[in-house]
Amino acid sequence: MKRKKRIKTIIMSSLTGLVVISFAFPFVWMLLASFKTQAQIMSPDEFLIFKPTGQNYVNVFNEYDFMKFIINSFIVAAGSTLGSLILGLPAAYAIARHRLQGLGLVILVARIIPGITFLIPWFIIFSQLGLVDSYLSLILSHMLVGLPFIIWVMISFFEGLPTEIEEAGLIDGCTPTQVFLRIVLPISGPGIITSSLLSFIFSWNNFMFSIILAGDKTKTLPVAVFNFMSYSEINWGALMASACVITLPVLIIALLAQRFIVSGLAAGAVKG
């Protein structure tokens, strides 16, 4: 019996190891390749042990002005997250407290509709307004992903807050607005962090809207990496370096805020 249990533990552990390796492998491969020369990538003998070079990163930043794209991506991601919070927090609160379920459903529909359905009309309208290749059009389009998400997560968060605190606030003479701003929001930190982080990541990663609505001046990282990919399709080292540059901030957020992100992704699920 004991032996059987030990065998079971060994099997489980090795399976777990296999799973971890499979899911981590592409990242390891990306990181290693980004420090290799073209010749080293070509040679299977130098898979793990090789003399690393930083040249790929130098190329990415010097020849291809990645700094500009990083700044663009940051402006758009921060702007769209901020905009979504400003519009989304009051809305989520009202929906949660006043049971505006119909409105909640409309927001859910936003999550279901294929984003590309919006892209053609936006492109036409933004073109006519001269707003293609502006931060405004990118921020607005990215808010389409961020806003419904923030509202959705925050509805369930606000619903989970005990109403007693708010009632106590009202009895103390606060107006409902003050209750929201001075009592509810300060204790909603975890929910706000969770939803903002994910909204930021969604915007940072967004490719489909950006490839059409961003131009030379506002090009974001995913578009830059994509252009770079077909431009120098054969220079794998530099490509992997650019992939590392774009993924790194997201991975850092994920590592530092693991708990928040898991709960955020699950929040969408719990409510269904």
Added chain:
Amino acid sequence: MRTNWFDRNQKWIYTMPAVLFVLLMMVFPILYTFRISFYEWSMSSTTPPKWVGFDNYIALLSDARFWVTVKQTFIFTFGALIVQTVLGVAIAVLLHREFFGKNLVKTIFLLPMVATPVAMGLVWLLIYEPSIGAANTLLKMIGLSPQLWIASPSQVMPSLILMDVWMWTPMISLIVMAGLATLPTEPYEAADVDGASTWQKFWYVTLPLLRPTIIVAVMLRLIDVLKTFDIIYATTQGGPNMKSETLNIYGYTLGFQYFKLGMASTLLVIFFAIVMALTLLMIYVRKRLEVAS
């Protein structure tokens, strides 16, 4: 007093900005797309939109390429969905125990989901590279012959499905793990009394209890897999020989490569209808199962 009015109408004032945004940025564009689907227009400044009635719909529905993309969209969606659900549940059960480094494992699991899809597409492009990629190196190591992966019309779909499985299986696992944590212990005690094997416990106790959670996870994934764009566009752009062209990709090509905006809008209206219909179907199935159990 003004403040009173403000507070009395709180629910409308609070929701107004978001509702306005939704109306302007979502409802209006959808209506606009619907309208253009009855026109022929390439956005050229010299020729205005031309009303063509249902011509776009007729042309699209009799276009062989359209039906191929419909088929491929479903193959991709259900292929990816089935594999990641089975694998995701299995992994969740595997990890549902205390062990050293569990948090680290959970973090690693998070990475494929949050990493930038375009960059991951790039990495997989290198993995699938026929002569230097890791995929073929691995095959050769275990004595199999190298494959063409995304460069082969017959393997491109499975290869893309594998990518999606890598990215999103963790999501199913994490949701199911959260579900596992809330399961009651009594049924297991009863099963132990009956002398059930581990497998029997999984099949007759765990799985039925998890069903609602799994259905929710599948629903969320279904909506997103249908809409997959980034990883396909960044790796194959629908090729080779259009064998990985899904509705999303074809719509994009029609709209922004051929600039047939009317035709593209027609496709998007149909795509929209398909996504909505499938979502409603899932909601219906879920309700039925809930009643049944």
Added chain:
Amino acid sequence: MKRKMKRWMQGTLAAVLAVSMLSACGGGNDKPSQGVEGEGAAKPFQGKKLSIATANHPWGDAIKELIPQFEEETGMKVDVQSYFEDQLSQKLTVQFTSGSATPDVFMYSPLQHAKQFYNNGWLQPLDEYVTKNADYDFEDFSKASVSTNTIDGKIVGIPTITEQHILYYRKDLLEEANIAVPKTMDELLAAAKALHDPSKEMYGFSARGQRSALVSQISSFMYSEGGEFMRDGKAFLNSPESVKGMNTYATLLRDFGPPGVLNMSWPQAIGVFAQGKSAFFADVNSIYLNAADPEKSTISDQIGYAVFPAGDAGSQPFNIASWGIAMNAKAADKDAAWAFIEWATSKEIMLETQKLGNPGSRLSVWASPEGTVAFPKELAEVTMETQKGGVDHSLPQVNAVGEARDIIGSIVQRAITGEDIQAAADQANKEFQALIDNESGQ
């Protein structure tokens, strides 16, 4: 209480303003940057900014290297963005459709874009500019290359690159196997077969297999059998001549091509050749440095160049003015934009780029002994031989070239994957005819 609300409103307002200010920054950049007026005639464009889009063609790389010289002379700041050919095409279309004033100047493929872009009003006619400065000597450009860049009697772009379709081969391998340089399609097929040995990672023939990219390549194969994309306004893809040409190409890639060829455009295909993994490679002459430069190639000293092999209709490769440079009709400062075009296509700079291996469009450069110094002797001979004849287009002459390329390219892709080529050609012919009809109907 009122004050609190006011504060809240102010906060919101500030945030909204912050968001709209961000956009104002974006919008602000759209306006032409006002240069600092100064120093007068010496540097007339001091401080002006110019944005240029280039393809990842060797000419684009060469001109990028020379741009600091232009910046030095004029005081302008030039921002260059490079794209892969397909992406450049999409990028330009999207930008111009949305009325963008950038890029000011761009590299374009006249065979693909001149007609469509000009009809949409995106190209600035250059007739006035080319005669402004007598030193520019516009008469010096070859007549054929200028006519490719002329739509409805207007000069819409300046030709920069002329290209011919040729056959590259490995001298050492042919010698070793005692095979003569193929002069006909049948000889090419036989030689590719003889040298094909996949177990040693040696492939008989390498060329583009990507759907859209391969279309210009099959044109010479079709012409040499008497075929064409279209004839007298009718699709001609499923004619026996056209099918025979495409079939030769598809057979070469299917039976003797490298693995993964369906995803290869020219950089990958010539990469296979340059790594010593294929015996033959067919593409344009202007990219020869990717194989002949010892830094990029392991077989740089073993390359032979041959005239395109002959089919039933003889050797009929394309001989085209493949790339040009044009001005955005909405460019903010057209004089500055022209200054760049004039510089980039001047006798001096074209000599420089040609010395770096880019076959140009100026007769005087070809006539000067320095003009051909870059090319291996054999390549120069083959080029001049091909320039005598050949066909002046490599793509179908319609408006929607991009869509037509997808239709036509799928014939060959389907054939490479083993489907019946005649059936594929019949179907594509129907679709292509519909496209032609649709365009002529408007």
